[in-house]
Amino acid sequence: MSGATTPMELPLDQILRGECVDVMRMLPSASVDCVFADPPYNLQLRGELRRPDDTIVDGVNDDWDKFSDLATYDRFTRDWLSEARRLLRKDGTIWVIGSYHNIFRIGAILQDLGFWILNDIVWRKSNPMPNFRGRRFTNAHETLIWAARSEDSRYRFNYQAMKALNDDVQMRSDWYLPLCTGGERLRNDHGLKLHPTQKPESLLHRVLISSTAVDDVVLDPFTGTGTTAAMAKRLRRRFIGIERHPDYAEAAIGRIRREKALPLDAITTTPMKREAPRVPFGSLVERNFITAGTIVCDKNRRIYATVSSDGTLVSGSRRGSIHKLGAMMTNAPSCNGWTFWYLERDGELIQLDVLRSESLMAEAAELAAPFSEIPIAAQ
Amino acid sequence: MSGATTPMELPLDQILRGECVDVMRMLPSASVDCVFADPPYNLQLRGELRRPDDTIVDGVNDDWDKFSDLATYDRFTRDWLSEARRLLRKDGTIWVIGSYHNIFRIGAILQDLGFWILNDIVWRKSNPMPNFRGRRFTNAHETLIWAARSEDSRYRFNYQAMKALNDDVQMRSDWYLPLCTGGERLRNDHGLKLHPTQKPESLLHRVLISSTAVDDVVLDPFTGTGTTAAMAKRLRRRFIGIERHPDYAEAAIGRIRREKALPLDAITTTPMKREAPRVPFGSLVERNFITAGTIVCDKNRRIYATVSSDGTLVSGSRRGSIHKLGAMMTNAPSCNGWTFWYLERDGELIQLDVLRSESLMAEAAELAAPFSEIPIAAQ
DNA sequence: TCCCCTATTGAATCAACGA
DNA sequence: GTCGTTGATTCAATAGGGG
Numbered sequence: 001m002s003g004a005t006t007p008m009e010l011p012l013d014q015i016l017r018g019e020c021v022d023v024m025r026m027l028p029s030a031s032v033d034c035v036f037a038d039p040p041y042n043l044q045l046r047g048e049l050r051r052p053d054d055t056i057v058d059g060v061n062d063d064w065d066k067f068s069d070l071a072t073y074d075r076f077t078r079d080w081l082s083e084a085r086r087l088l089r090k091d092g093t094i095w096v097i098g099s100y101h102n103i104f105r106i107g108a109i110l111q112d113l114g115f116w117i118l119n120d121i122v123w124r125k126s127n128p129m130p131n132f133r134g135r136r137f138t139n140a141h142e143t144l145i146w147a148a149r150s151e152d153s154r155y156r157f158n159y160q161a162m163k164a165l166n167d168d169v170q171m172r173s174d175w176y177l178p179l180c181t182g183g184e185r186l187r188n189d190h191g192l193k194l195h196p197t198q199k200p201e202s203l204l205h206r207v208l209i210s211s212t213a214v215d216d217v218v219l220d221p222f223t224g225t226g227t228t229a230a231m232a233k234r235l236r237r238r239f240i241g242i243e244r245h246p247d248y249a250e251a252a253i254g255r256i257r258r259e260k261a262l263p264l265d266a267i268t269t270t271p272m273k274r275e276a277p278r279v280p281f282g283s284l285v286e287r288n289f290i291t292a293g294t295i296v297c298d299k300n301r302r303i304y305a306t307v308s309s310d311g312t313l314v315s316g317s318r319r320g321s322i323h324k325l326g327a328m329m330t331n332a333p334s335c336n337g338w339t340f341w342y343l344e345r346d347g348e349l350i351q352l353d354v355l356r357s358e359s360l361m362a363e364a365a366e367l368a369a370p371f372s373e374i375p376i377a378a379q
Numbered sequence: 380m381s382g383a384t385t386p387m388e389l390p391l392d393q394i395l396r397g398e399c400v401d402v403m404r405m406l407p408s409a410s411v412d413c414v415f416a417d418p419p420y421n422l423q424l425r426g427e428l429r430r431p432d433d434t435i436v437d438g439v440n441d442d443w444d445k446f447s448d449l450a451t452y453d454r455f456t457r458d459w460l461s462e463a464r465r466l467l468r469k470d471g472t473i474w475v476i477g478s479y480h481n482i483f484r485i486g487a488i489l490q491d492l493g494f495w496i497l498n499d500i501v502w503r504k505s506n507p508m509p510n511f512r513g514r515r516f517t518n519a520h521e522t523l524i525w526a527a528r529s530e531d532s533r534y535r536f537n538y539q540a541m542k543a544l545n546d547d548v549q550m551r552s553d554w555y556l557p558l559c560t561g562g563e564r565l566r567n568d569h570g571l572k573l574h575p576t577q578k579p580e581s582l583l584h585r586v587l588i589s590s591t592a593v594d595d596v597v598l599d600p601f602t603g604t605g606t607t608a609a610m611a612k613r614l615r616r617r618f619i620g621i622e623r624h625p626d627y628a629e630a631a632i633g634r635i636r637r638e639k640a641l642p643l644d645a646i647t648t649t650p651m652k653r654e655a656p657r658v659p660f661g662s663l664v665e666r667n668f669i670t671a672g673t674i675v676c677d678k679n680r681r682i683y684a685t686v687s688s689d690g691t692l693v694s695g696s697r698r699g700s701i702h703k704l705g706a707m708m709t710n711a712p713s714c715n716g717w718t719f720w721y722l723e724r725d726g727e728l729i730q731l732d733v734l735r736s737e738s739l740m741a742e743a744a745e746l747a748a749p750f751s752e753i754p755i756a757a758q
Numbered sequence: 759t760c761c762c763c764t765a766t767t768g769a770a771t772c773a774a775c776g777a
Numbered sequence: 778g779t780c781g782t783t784g785a786t787t788c789a790a791t792a793g794g795g796g
Contacts, residue, residue, distance in 0.1 A: 272785095323782075336783085
């Protein structure tokens with residue numbers, strides 16, 4: 001990195017080398033859609049956790065030292081999270097992964113900074129390291145926090161894609177995934193793992209599919225071996241990586257170069273209904289998918305109404321949109337008219353939502369027509 | 380409570396009425412072995428939430444869960460955790476349960492006060508409330524933090540009992556347990572739930588078996604309907620409950636009175652190597668498919684044994700898994716305990732295997748879920 | 759008695775767009 | 778910024794009634 005202090009152009013699809021806060025300070029505000037961060041556990045503070053036999057070391061047991069260590073970690077956390085928040089667009093979200101050693105401090109600071117927690121996600125490891133001394137429960141999970149930049153962020157959540165990924169039931173907050181092992185694990189010349197905490201690609205796959213779109217910009221301030229960047233490339237997201245350790249940065253760059261972007265049609269996931277083009281009910285009447293004067297009813301054929309030529313429904317003296325009249329006639333505060341009303345065709349009830357789909361398909365066919373070689377008359 | 384400010388005698392096996400910090404201040408230091416706390420979560424719910432069928436979700440809307448801001452909640456948390464730490468014996472441990480709304484603040488404050496986190500435990504709910512608007516992942520878990528009073532506490536962890544309860548595989552940090560529903564849920568005269576957040580007995584069963592001994596003193600500063608106290612009585616621990624709401628306190632006292640302490644020999648847990656059947660017998664005990672203390676016998680009612688709370692069987696001085704004890708008592712080289720043992724219900728003998736089937740049916744959905752490859756034995 | 763269908767419910771920070 | 782309109786959205790388990 002140069003020593004420049006003026007904001008740089010957004011350096012897309014690169015691994016930037018340097019301390020993450022220093023590098024982030026040079027990036028322009030509100031420029032990324034998503035942050036994924038796997039910050040250090042503060043090994044200096046947590047050195048005692050590294051002891052294999054779990055016995056207690058004499059010496060540094062002073063309350064003040066402890067406080068100052070925790071305070072140092074908090075300061076570090078506050079610094080990079082503040083920068084991450086500046087870099088996030090208004091509707092952006094952040095993911096942070098950690099364990100019980102650091103995740104509580106991270107979560108509290110996220111809240112203090114104005115982030116709005118959306119979920120805490122539990123990564124349940126299928127193959128965790130056992131507890132060798134039998135002094136605790138097997139530490140078989142890590143925690144991810146998913147948070148929006150602020151309470152009023154209109155964040156992205158690809159609900160239908162997640163549901164499809166989970167056999168058509170809502171994706172839960174507990175994810176069962178294996179550790180990063182085997183061929184996925186980057187190794188040095190001696191066959192030893194290159195990085196102590198390389199995350200599995202499956203984890204980043206789910207994270208990116210759930211909360212980003214194609215071409216979104218994803219920032220990873222602690223790139224390590226580049227799992228986030230590699231998965232971003234594979235899934236055709238843009239990435240910005242930051243890594244201070246030259247060996248890790250180099251390994252990540254090589255890994256990303258080897259990674260191939262999937263064809264666009266392989267990435268497409270179940271679309272969200274909210275993103276489907278909006279069809280006013282009136283246009284179905286206009287276009288004669290539904291004739292004015294048609295009788296519609298509810299699922300149980302207990303409530304009836306007549307379609308009016310302006311796209312409203314009429315029942316006695318009551319008139320309103322398909323939603324309004326559905327709500328009125330059921331005394332409900334609101335109603336989705338598309339799914340509430342049916343019309344009879346050949347003795348069967350057809351939901352208005354089905355007609356809406358048909359009209360969308362017909363529209364798509366018309367748009368494709370210029371490329372069709374079949375004359376309309378022959379269709 | 381009286382207005383006395385001098386420490387009182389330790390009021391064992393009682394529910395004390397009053398604000399938890401006020402009451403705790405009157406108790407003597409270093410007098411309890413374990414604290415279990417289910418504090419308000421500070422959910423910050425705003426509007427009403429409707430299900431897709433337009434029914435309204437009966438959310439937590441009680442005054443006791445309302446705090447003006449995070450700083451107020453932190454102050455409240457620091458106050459009661461400080462008192463809890465004073466009341467804990469040197470080697471004592473504390474359990475606190477929460478959700479992402481509050482657990483990060485609790486974890487950070489625990490660390491700030493000098494507690495030493497041993498595990499974070501994930502209670503995975505088998506039947507959580509879905510996410511009705513499709514805007515987040517289904518919030519399907521809650522988090523418990525288990526911490527020792529300090530880094531050098533020589534705390535109790537009943538490793539073998541946990542392993543026995545989990546079919547001789549180390550108990551992991553993710554627990555799969557159902558919500559408190561059905562007959563276990565306390566209700567008022569109108570059949571409505573008495574308390575919005577009553578915890579399941581299976582959760583407290585596991586907590587108490589894992590980290591306390593018979594006759595240990597367990598303090599619950601937020602007693603509510605008294606699940607902790609009731610389980611403490613059942614498992615022959617001593618309890619001190621604190622509850623400020625008169626209705627809850629009254630309900631808890633009645634519940635505790637109805638609860639029966641198990642015979643001592645049904646509670647004692649012993650390390651024992653066992654076979655590894657697909658369904659841990661211990662999970663049937665834990666989830667109350669089979670009550671600890673139940674007498675089981677062979678088909679001809681000639682051999683008898685008692686079910687212990689860690690899922691072993693006891694007969695005189697002999698103890699072992701359902702398989703091991705069956706083999707011992709018939710001088711056979713091996714024995715399938717599932718088909719050997721029966722229990723009497725309404726005068727009829729029911730094979731354990733039948734109970735296992737019942738429990739498997741309850742677990743079938745979990746086993747069928749594509750991202751839940753983990754066998755029950757490892758959960 | 760059993761099966762099937764319906765109704766109920768659980769610690770929940772649960773919309774987005776356009777005028 | 779507000780306000781009204783449109784319209785997207787649920788899983789597991791229990792309990793009870795009817796055939």
